[in-house]
Amino acid sequence: MAHRIVGQRFGRLDGADKVTGAARYSADVTLPGMVWGKALRSPLPHARIVRVDASRARALPGVLAVLTAADVPDLLVGRRMFDMPLLARDRVRFVGEKVAVVAALDPDVAEEALAFIEVEYDELPAVFDPADAIQPGAPLVHENPGAYHGAPAERPHANVQSVLRFKLGDVDAGFREADRVFEHTFRTQLAHHGYIEPHAGVIALDEDERVQVWASNKMPYRLKELLSHALELPPARIRVNLTPIGGDFGGKGSLMDLPLAYHLARVTRRPVKMVMRYTEELMAGNPRHPSVVTMRTGVTKDGRIVARRATALYNSGAYAAFKPAPSVNLGGTSMGAGVYRIPHLLLEGFCVYTNTIPCGHARSPGEPQMLFAEESHMDMIAKELGLDPVELRRRNLLRDGDALANGHHLEHVRATETLDAALAASDWAKPKPRGVGRGVAMGHRHIGVGFTNAQVRLETKGTVTLTIGLPDTGTGAHLVLRQVVAEVLGLSIDEVQIELATTDLFETDSGVGGSRVTHTGGRAAFHAAEKLKEQIHAEATKLGTPDASFATIAQAAAREGRTLEAVHFYDAKSHAAVTSFTAQVAEVAVDPATGQVTVLRFTTAHDVGTIINPLGHQGQIEGGLIQGLGFALMEELQTAEGRISTLSLGDFKLPTIRDIPPLTTVIVEDAVGPGPFRAKAIGEGSISPVAPAIANAVADACGVRIVDLPITAEKVYFALQDRKGRS
Amino acid sequence: MIRLTVNGQAHELDVPSYRTLLDCLRYDLGLTGSKEGCGVGVCGACTVLLDGKMISSCIALAVFADGREVTTVEGLAEDERLHPVQQAFMDAGGFQCGICTPGQVVAAKALLDAIPHPSEAEIKEWMLGNLCRCTGYYKIVESIQAAAGQARA
Ligand code: FES
Ligand code: FES
Numbered sequence: 001m002a003h004r005i006v007g008q009r010f011g012r013l014d015g016a017d018k019v020t021g022a023a024r025y026s027a028d029v030t031l032p033g034m035v036w037g038k039a040l041r042s043p044l045p046h047a048r049i050v051r052v053d054a055s056r057a058r059a060l061p062g063v064l065a066v067l068t069a070a071d072v073p074d075l076l077v078g079r080r081m082f083d084m085p086l087l088a089r090d091r092v093r094f095v096g097e098k099v100a101v102v103a104a105l106d107p108d109v110a111e112e113a114l115a116f117i118e119v120e121y122d123e124l125p126a127v128f129d130p131a132d133a134i135q136p137g138a139p140l141v142h143e144n145p146g147a148y149h150g151a152p153a154e155r156p157h158a159n160v161q162s163v164l165r166f167k168l169g170d171v172d173a174g175f176r177e178a179d180r181v182f183e184h185t186f187r188t189q190l191a192h193h194g195y196i197e198p199h200a201g202v203i204a205l206d207e208d209e210r211v212q213v214w215a216s217n218k219m220p221y222r223l224k225e226l227l228s229h230a231l232e233l234p235p236a237r238i239r240v241n242l243t244p245i246g247g248d249f250g251g252k253g254s255l256m257d258l259p260l261a262y263h264l265a266r267v268t269r270r271p272v273k274m275v276m277r278y279t280e281e282l283m284a285g286n287p288r289h290p291s292v293v294t295m296r297t298g299v300t301k302d303g304r305i306v307a308r309r310a311t312a313l314y315n316s317g318a319y320a321a322f323k324p325a326p327s328v329n330l331g332g333t334s335m336g337a338g339v340y341r342i343p344h345l346l347l348e349g350f351c352v353y354t355n356t357i358p359c360g361h362a363r364s365p366g367e368p369q370m371l372f373a374e375e376s377h378m379d380m381i382a383k384e385l386g387l388d389p390v391e392l393r394r395r396n397l398l399r400d401g402d403a404l405a406n407g408h409h410l411e412h413v414r415a416t417e418t419l420d421a422a423l424a425a426s427d428w429a430k431p432k433p434r435g436v437g438r439g440v441a442m443g444h445r446h447i448g449v450g451f452t453n454a455q456v457r458l459e460t461k462g463t464v465t466l467t468i469g470l471p472d473t474g475t476g477a478h479l480v481l482r483q484v485v486a487e488v489l490g491l492s493i494d495e496v497q498i499e500l501a502t503t504d505l506f507e508t509d510s511g512v513g514g515s516r517v518t519h520t521g522g523r524a525a526f527h528a529a530e531k532l533k534e535q536i537h538a539e540a541t542k543l544g545t546p547d548a549s550f551a552t553i554a555q556a557a558a559r560e561g562r563t564l565e566a567v568h569f570y571d572a573k574s575h576a577a578v579t580s581f582t583a584q585v586a587e588v589a590v591d592p593a594t595g596q597v598t599v600l601r602f603t604t605a606h607d608v609g610t611i612i613n614p615l616g617h618q619g620q621i622e623g624g625l626i627q628g629l630g631f632a633l634m635e636e637l638q639t640a641e642g643r644i645s646t647l648s649l650g651d652f653k654l655p656t657i658r659d660i661p662p663l664t665t666v667i668v669e670d671a672v673g674p675g676p677f678r679a680k681a682i683g684e685g686s687i688s689p690v691a692p693a694i695a696n697a698v699a700d701a702c703g704v705r706i707v708d709l710p711i712t713a714e715k716v717y718f719a720l721q722d723r724k725g726r727s
Numbered sequence: 728m729i730r731l732t733v734n735g736q737a738h739e740l741d742v743p744s745y746r747t748l749l750d751c752l753r754y755d756l757g758l759t760g761s762k763e764g765c766g767v768g769v770c771g772a773c774t775v776l777l778d779g780k781m782i783s784s785c786i787a788l789a790v791f792a793d794g795r796e797v798t799t800v801e802g803l804a805e806d807e808r809l810h811p812v813q814q815a816f817m818d819a820g821g822f823q824c825g826i827c828t829p830g831q832v833v834a835a836k837a838l839l840d841a842i843p844h845p846s847e848a849e850i851k852e853w854m855l856g857n858l859c860r861c862t863g864y865y866k867i868v869e870s871i872q873a874a875a876g877q878a879r880a
Contacts, residue, residue, distance in 0.1 A: 011817050011818035011819065011820065012816075012817045012818075012820060012822065013817070015816075015817050015822060015825060016809070016817065017825075018822055018825030018828050019800075019809065019813035019814075019816050019817055019822070019825075019828055019832055020760070020800065020801065020803070020804055020809070020813065021758075021759070021760020021761070021799065021800035021801045021829045022760070022801075023825055024759065025762070025826065027759075027762075027763070028753075028759035030757065030759070106743075107750065107754065108743065108745060108746070108750075193860075194860045195824070195826075195860055196762070196764040196765075196770055196772050196824075196826045196827050196858060196859070196860055197762070197764065197824070197826040198763075198764070244824065244825060245824060246762070246824050246825070246826025247823075247824045247826060247860050247861055248824075249860070275763075277766055278764060278765045278766050278767070279766075472824075473824060474822075474823035474824025474825060474861050475823060476823065615819075615820045616820065618820070618866075619820045619823055619861075619862055619863075619866060622862060622863035622864075622865045622866065623823060623860075623861045623862050623863045624863075625863055626863030626864065627860070627863075648765060648766075648767045648769065649764070649765035649767065649769040649770050649858070650765070650767055650768075650769045654858055654860060655863075655864075656855055656858065656864075657850075657851050657854045657855060657857070657859075657864040657867065657868070658851045658852075658855055660863060660864050660865060663865065
């Protein structure tokens with residue numbers, strides 16, 4: 001079916017405020033009488049707090065309050081598992097944990113005051129490596145994590161936060177069917193999301209003693225619930241006001257400093273702003289979990305995979321509080337199966353406590369980790385079998401009717417078509433010069449689920465206002481929702497405005513994340529618009545003028561004191577039987593003298609549903625892909641003994657405009673998604689296969705297999721030297 | 728006491744000697760368009776023009792701007808009309824979350840002032856100090872190319 005508005009390439013009509021500087025992000029919110037909060041953080045990875053003396057800081061001119069654990073309620077917070085104190089009480093568990101917090105009239109004074117807080121520590125034995133942490137006798141990060149609210153039941157060791165397991169068939173029997181068995185181990189690094197906006201929040205108590213919140217948080221309704229618990233206040237006393245968010249990528253869903261800002265506001269009777277310095281982000285944000293992944297695969301002589309066991313050890317850090325899923329684990333663990341039909345499968349993810357930075361969710365949580373291992377492993381198996389890596393993949397790709405280990409069932413499988421599209425566009429079969437290699441990798445990503453409200457109202461001038469509770473994280477979702485409403489109601493894009501509700505308007509909403517908004521927000525907007533359309537028709541019929549303009553209809557209703565409006569609450573509980581495949585080809589050159597890897601060109605092919613806005617869609621592909629490139633080649637929070645040494649964006653390298661390779665994107669469109677007009681999702685589709693595609697290309701170019709990310713020149717150089725030495 | 732002109736408006740103000748130009752703009756003058764990302768001169772979110780030259784205002788002291796002219800993102804549009812660079816960033820998808828955008832458009836304006844028709848390599852060279860985590864930069868390059876074309880017309 002042809003659409004008028006859906007499928008049109010609209011620019012960011014919703015973004016005039018962003019190019020003029022008028023957009024007010026949380027850090028820009030300024031209120032009369034507002035003061036600044038700053039946190040003092042632990043310099044030690046594991047220690048008993050012997051004494052805190054804030055008296056000298058309290059006496060500084062301009063300082064209004066200093067709070068320590070003794071001044072805030074003794075409760076634990078989290079997104080799913082509640083194991084984190086508001087301020088460290090008796091004990092610190094990682095370098096960067098908050099110990100005290102200051103409110104001052106001026107941000108610089110607040111920061112200065114931190115130096116006047118005296119804390120005496122008694123250092124405790126610490127554990128940093130997840131493999132060490134699960135040994136008998138390892139130092140315990142928490143004595144009894146099973147007692148925490150939201151803690152999963154299974155706990156093979158007190159330092160295990162959670163175990164996530166996916167199974168198909170009988171893996172032991174499967175390995176007995178195999179002619180050959182291969183096992184390899186891979187490592188991925190600790191990496192921050194790299195959003196340019198550090199966490200920021202403003203809290204004010206209004207004249208009704210309601211808590212007004214402005215925060216860089218993408219799930220306002222969940223935030224309200226979490227705050228209600230953390231502040232020990234009924235939800236009705238809390239209002240979250242939506243602000244644009246300066247990049248999320250999975251990182252902006254927790255409470256972060258908000259409870260402390262509240263307590264400072266309560267004590268000082270002033271609005272309080274807390275903005276993290278980027279250094280604090282890098283030492284105590286909620287970055288992507290580092291992993292150690294062991295892949296073991298049984299294959300028949302003709303290259304059919306019959307069994308696989310994949311085990312991921314995730315270094316989760318000192319608290320589980322940042323993980324939002326009920327499993328308190330990373331769903332991406334299921335990607336240990338890759339895009340393949342494997343009859344006997346056991347995939348396990350262990351989230352392990354250590355005395356390091358607590359980790360959280362990051363764009364397609366767990367998938368870049370698992371797919372780096374899985375898709376590198378596939379090429380290593382192909383090499384051992386003497387098979388072409390593409391051929392090994394082809395023989396094992398998922399097909400219609402297959403079930404995934406996470407319980408999803410698949411139809412409309414376009415794995416082969418997507419692979420073929422990437423190969424064709426990348427000139428896969430063409431000869432290449434010496435020192436140049438090509439690598440392929442695949443992945444797939446679900447279409448997210450959740451629940452969202454949309455309200456539509458016909459204005460007397462004949463336009464429509466769409467009200468939603470989803471903040472703008474930058475994806476362009478607001479424009480997509482306007483397009484959906486305009487399409488349904490036969491309006492132009494300019495005739496649909498968007499209005500953001502505070503958390504007072506709706507009951508609940510799952511917010512932004514997990515590749516869900518086009519689906520859940522889109523369907524909510526679609527159905528609300530359909531309802532409004534019916535009302536408009538009924539009204540026109542009543543007026544006796546079936547083709548009356550929207551303005552006439554709205555005005556007629558207004559004369560009777562009525563407004564035409566409709567609300568829809570869309571709740572997608574289970575995943576549709578579709579997914580989105582990605583196939584990517586990296587072409588790289590390796591400099592034998594330095595080990596430097598240059599990505600010469602990159603091809604990405606995506607199996608997608610109806611594209612609502614091609615510009616925004618492509619933007620998601622490109623943005624995710626370059627994050628994948630950074631993860632592959634440069635991003636790493638380097639740590640030693642629990643201390644992160646890359647504490648600025650100068651040391652924690654993100655890709656720059658000069659790092660982007662020539663890119664070819666291929667779209668395999670198949671209108672079968674669960675979203676409005678059969679859309680799927682795209683936000684998390686491009687990031688995960690990038691690293692293994694590059695690793696496979698490096699191996700093809702110079703014969704060196706890098707099994708730990710990032711693939712730095714240094715690692716490639718030493719691996720080349722090593723190989724020379726051996727031959 | 729320092730005197731500075733910001734987006735054509737003269738200001739006289741008392742600032743502590745340690746105040747950065749970025750904090751002075753955001754906090755003392757209430758111009759929150761310029762953003763703080765890295766705070767150490769790496770990301771470019773705080774880019775402003777000082778006497779027409781691009782600087783990172785997070786690592787410049789406010790006193791350093793005494794007697795000089797500052798242009799921020801708030802000063803690019805003339806009489807409600809967006810600067811061609813701003814319009815191009817909207818049309819060509821040059822931003823997503825928009826937190827880097829004030830710095831990007833100020834830097835891009837300075838680029839086109841210096842080199843009206845930059846090559847792709849010149850764009851990448853000039854914009855090297857402006858990080859963007861959302862777009863992957865492809866559409867930033869396209870936006871600047873579009874703005875250059877527009878200026879040519
Ligand atoms: S905030 Fe100034 S360069 Fe990053
Ligand atoms: S648009 Fe988000 S960082 Fe550039």
